[in-house]
Amino acid sequence: MTLLDAATKVRENAHAPYSRFKVGAALRSAEGHVHVGCNVENVAYPEGTCAEAGAIAAMVAAGDRRIAEILVIADSPDPVPPCGGCRQKIAEFAAGDVAVTLCTTDGKSLKTTVAALLPGAFGATHMDRA
Known part of the structure; x- marks a missing residue:
């Protein structure tokens, strides 16, 4: 299954009764496994969970640690x-x-990278003296 197929499928499981804005995410780990997540809203904003966070949590729960x-x-x-x-x-x-590939349900897509999305990212090396 492609990442697009996996994200499209899991998007349908999103719990988005307030915004009605369903999001799906799929990632491939460095180990080659596909992990998915969808947004899960909560009436007590901002207590919901984003699709990307759900996919990352699924990856970590499965024992993988790196996104490919x-x-x-x-x-x-x-x-x-x-x-x-x-x-x-x-x-x-x-x-x-x-x-990082960003897609719409009508077929538009944009390819970018993690660094382009978050230039100057805060990372573990910033805490080396801690």
Whole structure:
């Protein structure tokens, strides 16, 4: 199954009764496994979970630790980038040159990288003296 297929399928499971904006994410770990996530809203905003965060949590729960590539899909006129928090979460598990593909349900896509989404990312090396 491709990342696009996996993200498209899991997007349908999103719990988005408030925004009605369903998002799906699929990532391939460095180990070659596909992990998926969808957004899960909560009436007590901002207590929901983004699709990207869900996919990362599934990856970690399965024992994988590095993202090799990630894809996000939403029903939007233009490809939707991850929120700021998810950009940092992705950067925690991915090198700067890792491919990020942003898609719409009507076939538009944009390819970028983790570094392009989060230039100057805060990383573990910033805490070397701690």
